[in-house]
Amino acid sequence: MEYIRRAIEGIIRKSDATFKCILVTGARQTGKSTMLKHIFSDRGYVSLDDPFVEDQARQNANVFIALNPPPVIYDEVQRAPDLFRHVKIKCDESESRGLFCLSGSQPFELMKNVSESLAGRVSIIELSGLSLREIVHDAFDERFLPTVEYVEKRNRTAKPVENIWKIIHRGSFPELQNEEVDWSIFYSSYVKSYLERDVRQLSAVQNLDDFRRFMIAAAARTGQMLNYSNIANEIGKDLTTIRNWISILEASGIVYLLEPFSNSVLKRAIKTPKLYFRDTGLASYLTRWLTPETLAMGAMGGSMLETFVVSEVLKSYSNAGMDYRYCVSYYRGKDNGSESEIDLIIEENGILHPIEIKMNSSATADQTSAFRVLDKIQDKKRGMGALVCSCPQPGMLRDNVMLLPYWFI
Incomplete structure (x- = not known):
């Protein structure tokens, strides 16, 4: 290859x-x-x-x-x-x-x-798995930020990606870019090798089958707020074990925990991190979505797409040599009595860039109404935001919110 x-x-x-x-x-x-x-x-x-x-x-x-x-x-x-x-x-x-x-x-x-x-x-x-840019051989190397300047530069090389669900399902491991490599056999071997070589060395896990069931339960929750009790109840383990096992997945680069946005002004903000698998192919394999078509149309389509987009944003930062851990977060809380959520917040130079991720192409300004909660923060400024979806090309949704296709990240 x-x-x-x-x-x-x-x-x-x-x-x-x-x-x-x-x-x-x-x-x-x-x-x-x-x-x-x-x-x-x-x-x-x-x-x-x-x-x-x-x-x-x-x-x-x-x-x-x-x-x-x-x-x-x-x-x-x-x-x-x-x-x-x-x-x-x-x-x-x-x-x-x-x-x-x-x-x-x-x-x-x-x-x-x-x-x-x-x-x-x-x-x-x-080094992360392959980014979408790398898969389609796009040499653009700047970190993602929803600004006019970024979009102008991105426009020079970005091209529509028609087979996005095939890419999401196939995953980001370089070996899988060879079409002759069987997807199911690769991930079966990967999980087996990970359990026997990495998990055994990182922790005294007594039963690898229990850890495998835990991985499946975690994969089913990618893109969701991390609920240790929920996973513990499903696989019959105590909370301490689940916390330790999540730490193993995080330490070995299998998952990423997106921390909640924190500010004293937002007193009713949820303080639980969100769980994201770093590779959507592995998450698809563990949850038994066996084809791109069933994944796209199935119950996990939305969370898998969100996982993919968040992962692409993180890769754009790490590939630029930047530590993303201190500049990305999410928000969920109660604003004026109703619950609101912002999928991703990127902070740079005291400016907050809110991002909403949707599967469909019919985006509306109302879908970004939660962005207004950031206006309450006096010591930071709300900058340009974005709604990332399957729209055919970039555009403006309102004065300070862009409409961006997935392949613009």
Whole structure:
């Protein structure tokens, strides 16, 4: 299969030229190894996925580095925790940049080792699954923001995407862009590998079948406010277990928890995070929506589309080298006695950009009436908002609300 250019490549090259060590994290199968070998094709590459190599790195990290000297790529480095300390020593001994490129598919373990050994010496980069831009080979690389300036720039390269539900259902893993790869077989293997290799190492889960049932229950709630009790009751586990297991999904890059917007003025705002699967293909597989057509027409169509749009927004930020965790949120609460919700709020420079996500193309201004709740906040300004839907082209819904198609993100 032809290599798919990744939007984050420029950030990685820049970081490599600036830091002695870079660390690329991300969920299993997001394409970390392929991308790094493509970018740094002239460097040595060693994967600790090989048990023999892992044993070498564990037994004598000094000798391992001597046999595989920088500049070099070490893949699946979380398998040899002591290696980080020796990488630090080598970095401190040299004035050169771009010595070590580390990667791995267990972000929790990686971050733990980095904080203990490489703090301040490493550039940490998150690689997500493929974005829609990458799938359709659109080189546009700016973060999404519903402004006139963004739309003017996006207009130059954006093209309508006719098969959006096929893309949502197929998922964002690079390997699945090869049409010959069977969707069901891929995800069956993915879940099995994730349970046996990642979950076992991250937590003392006694019964992997219980965790599999938990994953299915969580996938059925993507795009919803996280209700631990509801999941606990469904699979017959206690609240503490469910909280721990959600943390495992989050730490391993399977889900993202979107925090609620918080401001003292909005006293009746709900303070529960929303749960989003990072890959809509995996969520579709776990909830047994076996075709794009049934997914689009089924009960989870709306929540799956919202999951896809939120994921695309987050990817646009991480691919631009920006930490989205402090600038995106959602709102749900009571405004003048009635419940209102804003699917996504992006905050930049004290300006709040509200976003509503709808499946259909017949959008109305009333669908964005909840945006007005942000006007109550005195120390921040409500900026341009957007209603993202299946409209054929961008336009204005009202003076401060845009109408944007999914493929404009």
